[in-house]
Amino acid sequence: MRESIAENGIMGGLKNKRVLVVGGSSGLGLMVSRLARGRGAEVVIASRTASDRHEELAEAVGAGIETVSLDVTSEEDVESGLERVGNIDHMVVATRPPLSPALFVEADLDQARQAFETKFWGQCRLIRQAHGRLAPDGSIVLTSGIAGERIYAGNFAMSVINSATETLCRALAVELAPVRINAVSPGFVAPKPPDVEARARRFPAGRVASAEEVVKAYIHLMESPYVTGTTLVVDGGARLV
Template identity: 40%
Template sequence: MSGKTALVVGGTSGIGLATARRLQALGATVHIAGRSADRLAAVAVSDPGLVGHRADGGDREAIAGVIEGIGTLDWLVVSLSSSEGAGPVAELDLEQLRRAFEGKFWGHLTTVQAALPHLAPTGSITLVSAISARAAIPGTAGLAAVNGAVEALVRPLAVELAPLRVNAVSPGLVDTPWWSGLPAEAREAYFAQAARALPARRVATPEEVAEVVALAATNANLTGTVIEADGGARLVSLA
């Protein structure tokens, strides 16, 4: 797959960074975009083959500038996330939920709009949502709304933008910096409890989800599909 060009927005950590590495291993020239100068600097040291750009996916002017500088894109991956929006609905801070929509849903849509003039007709857009969109986990109604909105883009855009392919990957529990707000001991205890409940009996690594994202991005026969890479989380109760 040499000669291909990819951009991973939200590519400085977690699933995004693992995906960038995976696409690079497939022979693509891979650009990553992120907001954190510190993370970009760290990736420049750990992965000097990745081309870093400082930009917020929700900032139309900034992300458009990055994409215009790259030129034609074959594979666009949007892996933006937000740590806000969780909690029981009766106590949910709606301002936090609005920020979650701004950071994730609007960030995804803004990036897609900015990229459209630069995507190869036979290329792809791959969005990263989360299994909260289709599971029934108490305390995740806000997260479900945000990720459900991301997933709702996939099928209509796959038809509207054809032959450009549009897919999403819906991860479950993944050991990424998204969980860094929890103290290490509490996080490990929750992961152990969740692993016992999951049919896969384990919490995923970013690399495992990245394999699925890369498949969605590169497989010419996949479009209009949300791939559940959740270890079976949607099938059981994680309450």
């Protein structure tokens, strides 16, 4: 994908903007980093292992990226990491904690608590430290997910975390204005196990999404100066059935 973007010379509203992608070394975060870089952004990738993987990430995303290692569960780590990053125009948070599906009565509550600490409170730490470094016309894009509204047995913890993330988005859009706060809510993103693929075929879109289809939503929210307090749903109509 990086080659095709570069070959086509696509540049959008992110050209020369400084974009921090937390959780940008894998999954959707890596794809956001790649697409933002292809649109001319100065990309900074932050994750626990980003600095150690600098050469690998530069190969995957594009030359000229920066990498910063930080742990979102540590206030000290977040503060020192964002000091190294400096001023930014946009921040994308795409962290996803490891969380095993389990029914509520059987779930490991310590694991659920740690997931909340990582994804929800991690976002809060990042926003508090990044707010003073963001351009007044900049934005923050959070990540929720289909489990925040479409309930599936065994996913109570992620349902709560995603719902809380969407509420946080709306609250901070008011409190932190003029900085814009939005969220992306992905549905099922490939690759998925056969049972999930079968479930997705019952959605109006009839399939799971590709990562490329989902990450366009993050770019859209960064580039849209009149959108704030919004959760952009990319779920193939999963919430309708």
